[in-house]
Amino acid sequence: MKGEKKMRVFVAGAGGAIGRSLVPQLVARGHQVVATTRTREKLDALRARSVEPVVMDGLDAQSVGEAVARAEPDVIVHQMTALAGMTDLKHWEKSFAVTNELRTRGTENLLAAADAVGVRRLVAQGYTGWPNAHEGGPVKTEEDRLDPDPPRAMRSTLDALHRLEEVVAAAPLDGVVLRYGSFYGPGASEELVSLVRGRKLPLVGDGGGVWSWLHLDDAAAATVVAVETHATGVYNVVDDDPAPVSEWLPYLAQVVGAKPPRHLPVWLARLAAGEVVVSVMTGARGSSNAKVKRELGWEPRWGSWRQGFRDGLVDPPAVKIAA
Numbered sequence: 001m002k003g004e005k006k007m008r009v010f011v012a013g014a015g016g017a018i019g020r021s022l023v024p025q026l027v028a029r030g031h032q033v034v035a036t037t038r039t040r041e042k043l044d045a046l047r048a049r050s051v052e053p054v055v056m057d058g059l060d061a062q063s064v065g066e067a068v069a070r071a072e073p074d075v076i077v078h079q080m081t082a083l084a085g086m087t088d089l090k091h092w093e094k095s096f097a098v099t100n101e102l103r104t105r106g107t108e109n110l111l112a113a114a115d116a117v118g119v120r121r122l123v124a125q126g127y128t129g130w131p132n133a134h135e136g137g138p139v140k141t142e143e144d145r146l147d148p149d150p151p152r153a154m155r156s157t158l159d160a161l162h163r164l165e166e167v168v169a170a171a172p173l174d175g176v177v178l179r180y181g182s183f184y185g186p187g188a189s190e191e192l193v194s195l196v197r198g199r200k201l202p203l204v205g206d207g208g209g210v211w212s213w214l215h216l217d218d219a220a221a222a223t224v225v226a227v228e229t230h231a232t233g234v235y236n237v238v239d240d241d242p243a244p245v246s247e248w249l250p251y252l253a254q255v256v257g258a259k260p261p262r263h264l265p266v267w268l269a270r271l272a273a274g275e276v277v278v279s280v281m282t283g284a285r286g287s288s289n290a291k292v293k294r295e296l297g298w299e300p301r302w303g304s305w306r307q308g309f310r311d312g313l314v315d316p317p318a319v320k321i322a323a
Contacts, residue, residue, distance in 0.1 A: 006029075006030045006031055006032070007031050007032070007073075007074035007075055007227070007228075008031070008032045008033075008034065008071065008072065008073040008074050008075075009026055009031045009032070009033050009034070009073060009074065009075050009076075009077060009227060010034045010036070010067075010068060010071045010073035010075070010076045010077065010119075011023060011026070011033055011034065011035045011036065011051075011077045011079060012036050012056065012058060012064075012076065012077065012078050012079060012080050012106075012110060013036065013037075013058070013078070013079035013080035013081060013102075013125075014033075014035030014036055014037060014046060014051070014053075014079065015035075015036075015037035015038070015039070015042040015045075015046065016079055016080075016081060017183060017187040017188045017216060018079055018125070018180075018183070018216055018219050018220055018223070019035065019079060020186070020187050020216065021185075021216050021217045021219070021220035022077070022079070022219075022220035022223055022224070023035055023046070023049050023051055024049060025220050025221060025224050026224060026227070027049065027050050027051065029224060029228070031227075032052075033049075033050075033051040033052070034051065034052045034054060034067075034071040034073060035049070035051040035052065035053050035054065036053075036054045036055070036056040036058075036067060037053065037054075037055060037056070038055070038056070038057060038058070039055070040055055043055065052071070054067050054070075054071070058080040058102050058106035058109060058110070059101055059102065059105055059106055059109070060109075061109045061112065061113075064106075064109040064110060064112075064113050065109070065112065065113045065116060067113075068110070068113035068114065068116075068117055068119070069113070069116065069117055072117060073117075073119055074119070074120075074121065075119070075121045075122070075123065075227050076110055076113075076114055076119055076121070076122045076123070077122075077123045077124075077223060077227060078106075078107060078110055078122060078123065078124040078125055079125050079223075080102040080103075080106050080125075081099045081102060081103075081125070082098035082099045082102060083095070083096070083099055089273065089274065089276045089277050089280070090273050090274045090276070090277070092151075092153040092154055092157070092274075092276045093153050093156060093157075096156070096157045096160075097156075099157075099160075100156055100157055100159075100160035101160075103160040103161065103163065103164045104160050104163045104164065104167075107124060107163075107164050107167055107168065108167060110122065111167060111168070111171045111173075114171075114173060115171070115172065115173070119173065120173050120174055121173060121174045121175070121227075121230075122168060122171070122173055122174075122175045122176075123175075123176050123178065123223060123226045123227055124164060124168050124175065124176070124177045124178070125177075125178060125180060126161060126164060126165060126177040126178060126179040126180065126234065127161060127179055127180055128140075128179035128180070128181060128212065128236045128237075128238065128287040129181055129182055129211060129212055129280075129284060129285075129286070129287065130147070130150075130154070130279065130280045130284045131146045131147055131150075131158055131161055132144065132146060132147060132284070132285040132286075132287065133145050133146060133147045133148065133285065134147055134279070134283035134284065134285060135285075136285075137285075138210045138242065138244075138285060138286055139210070139242050139285065139286045139287065139288050140285050140286070140287055140288065141236070141287075141288045141290070141291065142179075142233075142234050142235065142236055142291055146158065146161075146162070150279070151274075151275040151276050151279050152275070153274070153275070153276050154276060154279070164177065165177050165234055169233075169234075174230060174232050175232055176226050176231055176232050176233060176234075176235065177233075177234045177235070178219075178222060178223060178226060178235055178237045178292075179234060179235065179236045179237060179287070180214050180219050180237050180238070181211075181212035181213050181214035181236075181237065181238035181239065181287060182211055182212065182213050182214065183213075183214055183215075183216055183219065184213055184214070184215060184216070184305070184308060184309070184312075184313060185215045185216035185217060185308070185312055185313065185314075186216070186313075186314050187216060188216055189313045189314050190314055192252075193252075193256050193313065193314060196249070196252055196253050196256055196258050196261065197253075197256055197257075197258040199258065199259055199261060199262050201249065201261060202261055202262045202263060202264040202269065203245060203246060203249055203250070203261045203262070203263045203264070203281075204245070204263075204264050204266060204269040204277060204278055204281035204282055205264075205265065205266040205269070205278070205281070205282045206246060206282065207244055207245035207246030207247075207249065207281065207282070208244050208245070208246065208282050208283070209244060209245050209279075209280055209281045209282045209283055209284035210242050210243065210244050210245075210284055210285050210286035211242065211243065211244075211245065211248060211280075211284060211286060212236075212238035212239065212242045212286040212287040212289075213238065213239050213241075213248070213305040213308065214237060214238050214239055214300070215239070215300070215301070215302040215308050215312055217301060217302070217312070218237075218239070218300040218301055218302055219237060221298065221300075221301070222235075222237045222292065222296070222298045225296050225297065225298050226296065229296060231295055231296055235291055235292040235295070235296065236287040236288060236289055236291065236292060237289065237292055237298070238286070238287045238288075238289045238300075239289070239300045239302060239303055239304055239305060239308070240289065240300065240303045240304060241303065241304035241305060241306065242286025242287065242288075243286070243305065245281050245282075248305055248309075249261050251306065251309065252309050255309050255310050255313075256313070266278055266282065269281070
């Protein structure tokens with residue numbers, strides 16, 4: 001970071017999947033990192049990454065306020081979620097309940113603490129993909145509207161994403177929300193690979209739902225760029241290759257040496273797995289990364305999930321990827 005400012009960066013939720021890549025990248029750039037986790041069991045692992053580890057409950061305003069006050073950071077990075085691998089799509093509301101609170105009450109706690117200490121910048125984790133309106137063309141920008149009528153089980157999650165973006169935009173600091181695509185990579189793909197190998201992730205209907213993928217390393221790199229710039233607003237952070245389920249799911253099965261995915265008609269998938277599965281597998285829209293590339297100068301190392309699924313899916317030798 002020759003000639004650039006080294007900062008104290010407070011990473012809330014550093015023990016999650018993205019923290020595995022984000023924290024080392026921040027340290028490599030010369031920043032001092034204060035990394036939070038909800039569990040004491042992760043303190044040693046974080047300390048081994050040359051950071052200051054802190055136990056913090058993102059839903060406890062006092063815990064957040066004290067942690068931020070002690071850290072006195074220049075920038076806060078909000079990566080707090082409570083998701084582990086693939087979620088239970090049939091019970092979506094239950095799977096996302098705590099994460100929704102972290103995106104609403106947790107965000108408000110961080111912003112209140114930032115205001116009290118005088119922190120002038122916050123970078124927050126958002127999401128893009130299924131929240132896009134399931135209408136029109138296959139790829140959406142940040143200017144396109146979000147889904148006005150998602151499945152009932154997904155409404156609270158979409159409301160939480162809306163709320164996060166609203167409060168960050170309204171806060172008296174420089175705020176940016178990175179709408180990450182669907183994660184893959186070490187720490188995010190293991191359950192996905194297991195489902196595909198067990199033929200438990202079916203191709204629903206015509207598989208026309210378009211997904212935008214993002215390797216965890218690229219998500220971390222984009223976050224570092226956001227930390228170091230003065231950009232504000234909302235950015236889609238995805239790879240260059242949005243694709244329908246009918247393309248990426250059979251390909252994923254091929255590269256992990258699995259049999260082709262089973263096919264389920266829409267009516268049967270709705271009965272067996274629920275409306276959420278039907279929605280994301282048949283109606284989702286992908287996202288454009290043109291704005292983040294243009295305004296922040298970010299480029300994904302893994303430009304396509306095709307290469308990423310083949311060469312960057314999981315840590316070897318956890319799974320043998322076919323050539």
